[in-house]
Amino acid sequence: MSETVKRSNPLVWLIDPLKSTASHADPAYRFSWSQAAWLLPLAIGIAGLVVSAVGWATDSHQFYFSYLIGWAFCLSIALGAYFFVVIQHLTKARWSVVLRRIPETLLWSFPLLAILSIPVILGMHDLYHWTHHDLIDPASPTYDPIIAGKAGYLNTPFFLARLAFYFIVWTVVSHKLYSLSIKQDVDPDASIPQRLRKTSAIGLVLGAISTAFAGMDILMSLDPHWFSTIFGIYFFAGSFMVIMAVMALSAMLLQRFGMLKGVIKIDHYQDLGKFLFGFTVFWAYIGFSQYMLIWYGNLPEETLFYRHRLEHGWETFSAILLLGHFIIPFVVLIGRWSKRLLPLLGFMCVWMMVMHWFDYFWVAAPVLHGDHATMSLYDIAAWLGLFGVFAGAFMYRLSRHPLVPQRDPRLHKSLTFTNT
Amino acid sequence: MGTVQSTQSSRPRSNNPLTSISTDAAMLNQLARDVKASMSIYDAGEDQVYGLLAEFAHPGELLHAAEAIHEAGFRHFDTHSPFPIHGMDKAMGLGNSLVGWITLGGGITGLSLATLMQWWMGAVDYPINISGKPFFAIEPSIPIMFELTVLLASLATAAGMFALNGLPRPYNPLFYSKNFARVTDDAFFLHIAASDRKFDQETTAQMLQELGASNVETIHDHGEEDQD
Secondary structure: OOOOOOEOOHHHHOOOOEOOOHHHOOHHHOOOOOOOOOHHHHHHHHHHHHHHHHHHHHOHHHHHHHHHHHHHHHHHHHHHHHHHHHHHHHOOOOOOHHHOHHHHHHHOOHHHHHHHOHHHHHOHHHHOHHHOHHHHOOOOOOOOHHHHHOOOOOOHHHHHHHHHHHHHHHHHHHHHHHHHHHHHHHOOOOOHHHHHHHHHHHHHHHHHHHHHHHHHHHOHHHOOOOOOOOHHHHHHHHHHHHHHHHHHHHHHHHHHOOOOOOOOOHHHHHHHHHHHHHHHHHHHHHHHHHHHHHHHHOOHHHHHHHHHOOOOOHHHHHHHHHHHHHHHHHHHHOOHHHHOOHHHHHHHHHHHHHHHHHHHHHHHHHHHOOOOOOOOHHHHHHHHHHHHHHHHHHHHHHHOOOOOOOOOOOHHHHHOOOOO | OHHHHHHHHHOOOOOOHHHHHHHHHHHHHHHHHHHHHHOOOOOOOHHHEEEEEEEEOOHHHHHHHHHHHHHOOOOOEEEEOOOOOOOHHHHOOOOOOOHHHHHHHHHHHHHHHHHHHHHHHHHHHOOOOOOOOOOOOHHHHHHHHHHHHHHHHHHHHHHHHHHHHOOOOOOOHHHHOOHHHHHHOOOEEEEEEOOOOOOOHHHHHHHHHHOOOOEEEEEEOOOOOOOO
16 A cells, blocks of 8 residues: 555444545545535435334344345445446546546445345345255155255355355455555556556456356345356346446436536436446346246246246236336437436436346245235335445445546546547 | 428419429429438539538648538538548537438338248248247247347448448549548548538638638539549
8 A cells, every 4th residue: 555545444444445535636526515425325224224123023034035135236236336347447448437436436335245244144044945954855855856956056154155255356356446546546656557457357257257156146046946047147237237327326416416517427428328228228138038048948947937927916027127127218218318318317227226126126026925926115125224324335435535536547538528 | 292292282373383393393403402412412513613622731620610611501511531520520510310210210120020020930821839839929039020120220220321421422523633632641621512502602712711721622523524
């Protein structure tokens, strides 16, 4: 670490590993909102988690599923940020430099998310059917040969070891990307862009493998008979889509409160809109590829996943997902005008974030309520609770550093970027 | 055609039917000229004058000149440079390309054709039972529908692009200018066509000089016969 950027104290480290560099920020890139603004989303988050705690006390089975969906939602935003930053460095992207601090700040969500995973680990017995020992004991009357066959991979110690491995990879790569970029703000060094690129190259490979497996472990194994080799990409598609919505909304909020005026322009929003549109379509493409192969193959343990989601009222939820996650955003976002009309783009960003959560709900909730479709109040409470805490920590970090990588050699190109 | 007729019927009847026919013909000619002008194909004016070609030293000067020419009300003009200049579309007042609508048309045609084809071949013309699957189902048809949508949309885009920009264009009267050969190297040109309603050889040339053109020359369209 350099002279000017120091490690923060161990208590704050979990939220922000670096001491504040806000005093070094150029006036144009300063966080001028109240320093306590982050307490607002945190308060909403804590309120949501208190309601969730009531859910845990009364109906713990429901609570664990609600919590898992909300937690996976926050994790996917952090992973989307991870991939966005890595890809920008590797492609030496110029247009996105003014936006990059937003996903960079989201990168350091992994340590907090690791702490927040404790209820998921405590609830594994309720969440993951394959954790039940009687299923893999040949002498037991409930012996399940399919799950017993998968026990070499789907067992609690290995699951926890994998989860730990993913979080270590994500945290180490994120720490490097985050701290190097902040260091560049105050102490520019010509070698930094190249070091960021090198980290990104390794980070992309490790991130791709760990994200694919994390998606399968966390969400796919909820239904342990079922398997789909494309599920990792499905998980990635959603997270890379939602990060565009989060970035555009964060930028709009910052500008609403008088920051980054004239720095982030309509041309940058239009490009975020293009990505949002593109990865909504990509999500549909991957989701359909999964569905079509299962439809064609017609194997019992594969078709069951869709069978569960097409009966007992879940067919309505499936229709809403198709309409709200693909058809409506496709029609709305295809035009150039809609991506340059900020109120509409902002609405679609909120819409897509809700739909992204709904996608995970659609994957997880039918496992719990297979025989009647229902959405619980605790689903919403856990989602808002976790997202509030997540957003509060994000705003706290954002307020401590310049809002733009202000000494990035490509910043000038980003400031003058125009979209034809 | 339809718009011409409707303006005709709303107009008071002319005593002489011959004049109204000639006005219609003139309007059609004007329409054809404007469409061709949008593809940078201009008709020569009196004495085979094709227009004025002004040379500028820098891309920035060309951009500002184009802006000024557009503001002065000229529509039949085009710019030529060795590389694309950012902001030129806006400076020339070109607006958004219409090619997106042609793409949409191609895409919808592809989607409908593929749906029809899948249904007709699978369920009507040659139904075969393959592992008990329905003769026509939307699931296996979507890849075909998607591919044909993309194929026809992209073909329509390429065709529409060539139709709207008037390319390829092996003969262009601008090739009569010796200077114009440098357009692929280091020169920046603005061409105002004689067919423009505001065109006047003297005043337009003077205006171009005032905009900073280093050289303004009059181009004559001699036709294709003496190109050797």
